[in-house]
Structure formats: C-alpha cells, structure tokens
Amino acid sequence: MSGADLRTEVHQPDGGVVLDRLVTEDVAAKLARQDPTLWGPEAESEASIRLGWVDLPRTSRPLLAQIDALRAELREEGLDHVVLAGMGGSSLAPEVIAATAGVELTVLDSTDPHMVRRALSDRLDRTIVVVSSKSGTTVETDSQRRAYLKAFADAGIDGARRIVVVTDPGSPLAELAEREGYRTVFLADPHVGGRFSALSAFGLVPAALAGVDPAELLDEAEAVMPALAASAPDNPGLALGAALGAAHEQGRNKVALGEGASPIRGFAAWAEQLIAESTGKDGRGLLPVDVGAARTSTPGWGDAGDDVIRVSIGAPDDAVPGQLVTEGSLGALFLLWETAVAVAGRVIGINPFDQPNVEEAKRAARALLDAPSGEAAAAEEPVFADGAVEVYADATLLGSARSLPDALQALTRAVPDRGYLAVLAYLDRVGDARAADLRGLLARGAAYPVTFGWGPRFLHSTGQYHKGGPPVGAFLQITGAVREDLAVPDRPYTFGQLIAAQAAGDLAVLRSKGAPTLRLHLTDRSTGLEQVLQAAERVRS
Numbered sequence: 001m002s003g004a005d006l007r008t009e010v011h012q013p014d015g016g017v018v019l020d021r022l023v024t025e026d027v028a029a030k031l032a033r034q035d036p037t038l039w040g041p042e043a044e045s046e047a048s049i050r051l052g053w054v055d056l057p058r059t060s061r062p063l064l065a066q067i068d069a070l071r072a073e074l075r076e077e078g079l080d081h082v083v084l085a086g087m088g089g090s091s092l093a094p095e096v097i098a099a100t101a102g103v104e105l106t107v108l109d110s111t112d113p114h115m116v117r118r119a120l121s122d123r124l125d126r127t128i129v130v131v132s133s134k135s136g137t138t139v140e141t142d143s144q145r146r147a148y149l150k151a152f153a154d155a156g157i158d159g160a161r162r163i164v165v166v167t168d169p170g171s172p173l174a175e176l177a178e179r180e181g182y183r184t185v186f187l188a189d190p191h192v193g194g195r196f197s198a199l200s201a202f203g204l205v206p207a208a209l210a211g212v213d214p215a216e217l218l219d220e221a222e223a224v225m226p227a228l229a230a231s232a233p234d235n236p237g238l239a240l241g242a243a244l245g246a247a248h249e250q251g252r253n254k255v256a257l258g259e260g261a262s263p264i265r266g267f268a269a270w271a272e273q274l275i276a277e278s279t280g281k282d283g284r285g286l287l288p289v290d291v292g293a294a295r296t297s298t299p300g301w302g303d304a305g306d307d308v309i310r311v312s313i314g315a316p317d318d319a320v321p322g323q324l325v326t327e328g329s330l331g332a333l334f335l336l337w338e339t340a341v342a343v344a345g346r347v348i349g350i351n352p353f354d355q356p357n358v359e360e361a362k363r364a365a366r367a368l369l370d371a372p373s374g375e376a377a378a379a380e381e382p383v384f385a386d387g388a389v390e391v392y393a394d395a396t397l398l399g400s401a402r403s404l405p406d407a408l409q410a411l412t413r414a415v416p417d418r419g420y421l422a423v424l425a426y427l428d429r430v431g432d433a434r435a436a437d438l439r440g441l442l443a444r445g446a447a448y449p450v451t452f453g454w455g456p457r458f459l460h461s462t463g464q465y466h467k468g469g470p471p472v473g474a475f476l477q478i479t480g481a482v483r484e485d486l487a488v489p490d491r492p493y494t495f496g497q498l499i500a501a502q503a504a505g506d507l508a509v510l511r512s513k514g515a516p517t518l519r520l521h522l523t524d525r526s527t528g529l530e531q532v533l534q535a536a537e538r539v540r541s
C-alpha cells in the first residue's frame with residue numbers, strides 16, 4: 001500500500017487466507033465504528049470502553065487550544081524544561097514524539113534513585129513536571145510526583161504551580177490535583193486504554209509542552225483514517241494485523257522490530273508495549289524484539305530464526321529478504337499499528353485491551369514493601385560472588401557453575417526450544433546505559449531472540465508477555481547497589497527499597513511460573529557491569 005504519508009509492504013504468510021476472512025467479516029469497518037463484539041463475548045465489556053482511540057485524530061482537536069494557552073504561559077514564565085513522570089502508555093508515546101521532532105523532553109519512568117536524583121538536580125528553577133497516569137494510582141508516578149514536590153518545596157518554589165496533570169476523569173490523581181490546586185489538569189478520554197493513547201492528551205500534552213506541534217501529528221493520523229477503515233485487502237492496518245495474526249497461527253510468534261532509515265526515533269519501544277501488553281496473555285501472543293538499527297549485521301535481525309517475523313520501521317535494508325515494512329509519518333504509524341494490533345488480537349483470539357498479569361508483579365512488590373522492616377532485607381543469599389557481581393539462581397540452573405561466565409552460559413542453555421532470553425535491567429538507564437549492549441552481545445549467533453528491558457519500565461510493557469504469554473522465556477535479571485538513596489516523601493520506603501521490591505516481586509512471579517531465571521546483583525555498578533559485559537562476550541551459543 002502506498003499513500004502520501006504511509007507506505008507498507010506486507011506479505012501474508014498464509015497466502016492471504018486470514019486477510020480474506022477479515023475482509024469478508026467487514027472487520028475494518030466494524031473497528032472504525034468501534035464495534036466491541038470483534039474480540040468475542042468475553043472481551044466485549046472491556047472493549048466497549050476501550051475503542052475511543054479509533055477517533056482520536058478528530059476528538060483530540062479541542063485539546064489543542066488548551067495546550068497552546070498553557071505553553072504560552074509557561075514560556076512567559078521561563079519554564080522551558082519539561083519533565084514527564086509516567087509509566088508505559090503514559091510516557092512511551094511522548095518519548096517517541098519528542099525524539100522524532102528533536103525536542104528535549106526528560107522522561108522519568110524509573111524508580112532508580114540515581115535516575116530520580118539526576119532529574120531532580122537538573123534545572124529545577126525552569127522545570128515544569130507533567131504527571132501522567134490514566135489510573136492515577138501507579139506507584140512509580142506517584143513517587144516521582146512526591147519527590148518533585150519536595151524538591152520544589154526545598155528550593156522555595158511553589159510546587160503546585162509546577163505540576164500539570166494528565167489523567168482520567170474521577171481518578172485519585174484528578175481528585176488530588178483538585179484538592180492541592182495543581183496548575184492544570186488535562187482530563188483524558190476514559191474510553192482509551194494506556195497503550196492506545198498516543199494521540200490523546202497522554203501523548204500530546206507533554207510532547208507539545210516540550211515544543212512539538214501536536215496538530216501536525218493529528219493531521220498525519222487523520223489522513224490515514226479512511227484507508228484504515230476500508231474493508232479491503234489493501235487496507236494497511238488490516239493487512240499488517242492479518243499477517244501478524246497468521247504468522248502467530250503458524251508458530252512464528254516473535255516480531256523483530258528494526259529501525260530502518262527514517263527520521264522516526266525510538267518507535268519500537270512504543271510498539272513493544274502495544275504488541276506485548278495487548279497480545280501476550282492466556283499463554284499466547286507475539287513477543288516484540290526491539291533490535292534497534294536494522295542492519296544486516298544486527299544480531300537478531302539478519303540472522304533471526306524462522307520463528308521470527310521481521311518488521312522494519314522505516315526504509316528497509318534490502319539485503320535482508322522477507323521483511324515487512326511500515327514507513328511513514330509518526331501520526332500515521334501510531335494509528336496503523338494500533339489498528340494492526342487490534343486486528344491481530346482478533347486473529348490470535350485474545351482480548352487486546354486488558355493486561356491481566358501486570359498486577360501479579362505489582363502485588364508481589366507491594367507485599368515486600370508492606371513486610372515488617374527487615375523481612376524484605378533478609379532476602380536470599382547469593383549462591384556465589386564473582387568480583388563485583390553476586391549470583392542468585394537455583395541449583396538446577398547453575399549445576400557446577402561457580403563463575404559469572406559459567407552462570408551466564410548455564411542460563412543460555414536453559415532457554416527453551418523456540419523460546420527467548422530476556423534481559424531485565426533494574427538499573428539507571430542513563431548512568432548504566434551500557435547495560436543495553438547486553439542484548440546484542442547475547443543475541444550474536446544465538447538460536448533464539450534476546451530482548452532487553454529497563455526495570456521497572458518494562459513491567460508496563462513486555463512484563464505482561466513475560467508472565468502471560470507462552471511460557472518459553474529465560475530471564476536474566478540485573479540489579480545494582482544503591483550509592484545514594486532517596487526517600488519517597490511521606491512513604492515508609494526509599495526509592496532504593498522500592499526498585500528492589502519491584503525487582504524481587506518480578507523475580508518471584510517469574511520463578512513461580514517455573515521459568516529459568518538468573519539474577520546478577522552488581523555490588524559496584526560500573527565494575528560489575530563491565531564484568532557482565534565481558535562475560536556476555538564469552539558466551540557461546
């Protein structure tokens with residue numbers, strides 16, 4: 001399909017059987033009419049309150065004047081450093097939008113105390129904080145809000161004037177904002193779920209305050225609405241959804257997302273949440289694998305196995321045959337992918353609008369934080385330490401391994417057939433950025449895909465798939481010592497304790513499902529990380 005703003009190349013792995021069926025069933029037109037019956041009777045009540053995204057390019061228009069007015073006020077007051085406190089669907093879209101437009105937006109989607117401290121110490125006098133949470137109850141976002149209010153108070157700044165809220169009507173955050181007199185509250189459409197909210201107040205407000213033109217994004221998306229609503233085989237959203245769904249039915253249930261030549265930056269991280277949280281449940285689903293720049297030599301791209309579908313975001317590398325291509329303006333791509341994932345959800349036979357397993361890790365973390373002090377700290381002992389790295393795993397996984405390289409090697413051997421290895425780094429994604437190199441190092445020559453996620457960010461993205469999708473993952477969790485902790489104001493825990501509880505809760509849930517897990521704790525972050533990177537280089541697939 002080709003159009004001014006959107007170009008897709010999609011091959012149907014089943015010769016078009018699924019696509020033809022979707023056309024006959026009039027799925028695209030029904031989706032455009034927000035028909036909640038498309039995912040079966042069990043999903044119907046949830047779907048009936050989750051389809052507002054289909055019309056956002058039009059229904060978000062009234063927001064623009066409100067955003068413009070606020071932006072002008074902030075400029076007048078010299079508040080030009082925009083921080084976004086939010087997780088998952090409340091931060092991933094604005095991050096791509098701002099990066100693509102080349103404007104600065106500080107995205108704080110972590111509980112790592114070093115990362116929070118760094119944000120707090122950066123241009124506080126010129127900072128406006130957008131606190132974004134659909135539910136208004138997300139612990140990370142609430143903790144970040146508290147930390148900023150304290151920092152403003154300590155600096156003699158009126159914090160309430162520096163907080164802009166985006167949330168659903170009636171949420172606890174909306175009520176709090178009203179009570180505390182926060183500067184502005186944008187109430188979002190409650191009929192749009194987090195990961196489908198790119199073109200709502202959640203995507204637009206922070207990005208626009210940072211300097212992006214939100215009208216342009218809506219124009220780009222609106223331009224492709226007719227193509228996405230057509231019950232025809234050349235509907236790009238229907239074709240992409242059919243291809244992903246048909247591939248899943250054939251056991252090709254991993255999607256390598258590669259960034260091709262394109263001005264769009266970081267789209268795969270957004271698509272990752274959309275795909276993983278929407279489809280990864282009931283033991284089924286598509287595993288998104290963000291491989292970064294898609295070059296022939298990129299591990300997990302040129303050499304991906306036959307259970308992986310490659311999708312290029314942007315112009316493809318023609319040396320790698322058989323890839324699907326989605327290329328176009330950012331607004332168009334958002335709507336294309338939302339449509340495709342909703343369609344794939346119907347083919348796979350899941351409810352794309354819930355995330356039933358995310359709560360498990362949250363509950364486990366909460367239980368640890370609520371435990372009488374000392375209990376959480378008296379956690380398990382490492383099996384052994386190698387330099388600045390403590391190693392935690394069960395004896396069955398480690399066998400006789402008593403060095404870091406051997407432990408890593410043991411984990412790679414435990415990756416199930418047609419499975420995957422996930423690196424879960426509960427670290428500082430700025431200060432410990434090199435940890436992300438582990439994906440490529442561990443994927444070189446591997447017969448399985450390797451994913452990488454920063455904790456707790458990934459808990460709101462691929463975390464759902466890891467716990468609810470096919471049980472074929474092996475998990476490498478990395479945690480790090482805290483050099484300088486930070487209290488979460490008016491809470492009985494610090495950020496260091498919070499991230500530790502989130503990591504421990506996550507690990508407990510993965511273990512309870514019988515997944516092979518290895519935890520590496522860096523007692524000194526930079527030395528330990530260097531050791532882990534060196535050990536990863538030595539792993540033989």
Ligand SMILES: O=P(O)(O)OC[C@H]1O[C@](O)(CO)[C@@H](O)[C@@H]1O
Binds near residue numbers: 087138355358459
């Ligand atoms: O916007 P909220 O309610 O803070 O939620 C953030 C994220 O957490 C989840 O609800 C669950 O991980 C995501 O679906 C969502 O995008």
